Structure formats: structure tokens, C-alpha cells
Amino acid sequence: MVRLAQYEETEREHLLKLPCPTYTSSPYVTGLKVSQARIVLISTAGLHRRSDRPFGVGETGYRLIAKDVEAQDLVMSHISTNFDRTGFHMDMNMVFPLDRLRELEEQGFIGSLSEYHYSFMGATPPDQMEQEAYQLAAILKKDHVDAVLLVPV
Amino acid sequence: MESAGIATTQISLIREHTEIIKPPRALWVSFPLGRPLGNPQDPKFQRDVIKHALSLLEYSTGPVLEDYPHDAVESKSVQVQMACPVNFAAQTGELTNQDDLFLKFRNEYSSMQTWHNLACEKRNLSILGVSSLTPDEIGDLFCNFISGNIEGTSIGGKQLSDILRMASEDLKTCYFEGLSAQPGESMDGTVFTNWFWGETHAAILINEVRKTCLQYAENDMILAGKLLLIPRSQLYRFNE
Numbered sequence: 001m002v003r004l005a006q007y008e009e010t011e012r013e014h015l016l017k018l019p020c021p022t023y024t025s026s027p028y029v030t031g032l033k034v035s036q037a038r039i040v041l042i043s044t045a046g047l048h049r050r051s052d053r054p055f056g057v058g059e060t061g062y063r064l065i066a067k068d069v070e071a072q073d074l075v076m077s078h079i080s081t082n083f084d085r086t087g088f089h090m091d092m093n094m095v096f097p098l099d100r101l102r103e104l105e106e107q108g109f110i111g112s113l114s115e116y117h118y119s120f121m122g123a124t125p126p127d128q129m130e131q132e133a134y135q136l137a138a139i140l141k142k143d144h145v146d147a148v149l150l151v152p153v
Numbered sequence: 154m155e156s157a158g159i160a161t162t163q164i165s166l167i168r169e170h171t172e173i174i175k176p177p178r179a180l181w182v183s184f185p186l187g188r189p190l191g192n193p194q195d196p197k198f199q200r201d202v203i204k205h206a207l208s209l210l211e212y213s214t215g216p217v218l219e220d221y222p223h224d225a226v227e228s229k230s231v232q233v234q235m236a237c238p239v240n241f242a243a244q245t246g247e248l249t250n251q252d253d254l255f256l257k258f259r260n261e262y263s264s265m266q267t268w269h270n271l272a273c274e275k276r277n278l279s280i281l282g283v284s285s286l287t288p289d290e291i292g293d294l295f296c297n298f299i300s301g302n303i304e305g306t307s308i309g310g311k312q313l314s315d316i317l318r319m320a321s322e323d324l325k326t327c328y329f330e331g332l333s334a335q336p337g338e339s340m341d342g343t344v345f346t347n348w349f350w351g352e353t354h355a356a357i358l359i360n361e362v363r364k365t366c367l368q369y370a371e372n373d374m375i376l377a378g379k380l381l382l383i384p385r386s387q388l389y390r391f392n393e
Contacts, residue, residue: 084187150163
């Protein structure tokens, strides 16, 4: 069990001081059936293919990751050194559970899995990534995506 | 996303943050940072986390913040340190001479590299990490940087601060994968982190890189030195 209270003191103080955005409106989509929905995975772990440019300080953009990416082709260039990367090195699905989502697609738990998935790099303040998020939403709409599974790191 | 008609659900690692942000749907999990799916190589557990998070999509009103009912498996890796055949016992105080540090690092690293190579062969992994440098090249880069043999703040069009940061992560990964390939229990992240930063010459080398970064005038180098090379929770080991 890892509650904020259990974090090491320096880390806890840092996390407590992190500014969290609040919003005046809260749009909420209803009437969705998971078994019929087309799902996309979006991570903030700073993941990308080896051939893509690594994430840098202040990066607001995203990287595209195909549904059939091989684990050995996926690398992490998140700028923070303050979280544990060993889980990812043992198993891509610890932060980017594409294999699990493919299995849930085969089992019929989800309607379908998008061909393309995405990663941002979560060290950048969220408000600076809004523009890119809106642009990605428009792309997802064209791709007939119904729902997003957001996975932090 | 929601205003564009796309529903969102998420995993939350810090409940206190999610309570403030109030996203439409979130599943808080009791797992540490870096491990949002809980247990590595445990497909059933990982699928269960995802199923819980996705099931929130069918709620008719929000915001929804639920707690995932299971914890991740606790560490069982204390024995791993005992099983490690390489003696990395390093005392930060005893290493004041740069050449001595480089020599000790290279000896330590050569032993670890044989395990890392085995891990890469076994698991069909690339030897290269995100920095695209081989572990040997990383060692050379760090030693040259600390010795003042690198001019300017970019190499091949890339920022030196970015290269040092990624190379540092790759060196850690090399040690982690090497250690994981050794006989014995599987390695836990927290135990690995404490072992790496507390007992290896690689960590002392990275600290020397950090100190060298802080001598630069450029903001990106200072940022790397202050924040991006050594975790906040491990910096106390290097207070001088």
C-alpha cells in the first residue's frame, strides 16, 4: 500500500507542493458500453519507439505507438529520475499495457483496440499540453475512438 | 477529450492529486510511482486493474474516483543482494581520486556487463537504451565529461544535458538488467534503487557528473545537475 503519507519525506513534500489544475466545467460522456467501445491507450511515461526523437525538458507533444509495437522497440525518455523504471524494464505492460488490451479485445471485453496509441511526457505542466491534447482529440475522433484509458507513471 | 465526445478513464497513483483535479473517471491504485499496473509479468493482475478502470466508463454520472481493492505483491528480494556475486561495496569517502574512481567503476562495470549481455541475449533486448550509446560509450562519456575533456554543451546536434540524463538512465538499466539475469529471486525496484545509489561506483560516477553539471553556466546543465540525474530521495547519500 502506497499512500502519499508513506512516501519518503522529501518526495512527499515535493508531491504535496505540485500544483494541480482545476477546471470550471466538467464535460462527461454517457451511454458507453465497454464491450462495444473502441479504446485507445494514452500514457504520460515519455515512451516512444527507438526511431522517434526522445522527450526533452518542457516537451508538450506526443509520440505515436502502433498497436503491434515490439517491447524491445519501446524506450522511455521521461526526464524525471524520481520514479521506479525497473517494472518497465521487466515488462512493458507495467506502464503501457498493450498486450493486456489486445487480450481484452480477443476476449470481447472491449469492442476494439485502436491501431495507434500515444505517449506524452508527464513532467510538463498539464496546461502547457492543452493544445496538443485538443489536436490529438480531433485525430482520435477521426479514428472513431470512443474512449481513452489514461495511464500515468 | 470529453468535450469532443470521447470518454476518458484513468489510473491514479496519487489519490490526493486526483481529488483536487476531479477527472471524469479515475481508479486509484496503491502501487508505487512507475508501476501503474502493479505487478510485472502478471497478466491476470494487470488485466484486472484495466478491467476495473474501463468499467468506470459505463457510470452515468461523475466524477468517479474509486479505489482498486488489491495491493501489489510486496518485495521478496532481500536475498538478491546476498546472491549478487560481484562485490560492489563502495565507500563514498574513500574515493577522492578521479582515476581511482574511473578504474573502480570500469572493474565493477566489466563484471556487470557480462550479466547484462546475458540478459539481452535471453530476452532478445537491445544492448542500446534510449541514449543510443553502448554501455562502454557511456562510461567513456562520463569519464571524459568529469575530466573536462568535452567542449561545449552539445554533441552531434544533441544537447549534452539530454545525453547525460539518458545515458545515466541507461547505465542504471544496464545494472538492473544485469542483476536480474543473475541466479536468485527476482529484483524489486526499491531494493534495486537503494542498492544502486548506495553501493555502486556507477552511482558515485553519476554523482561526479551531477557535480560537474552544476559548474556550468547554462540553465539546462544546471537543471540536469539539480534534478535530473539523481532521485530526490537518494541525494542525501551524496551530501558533502
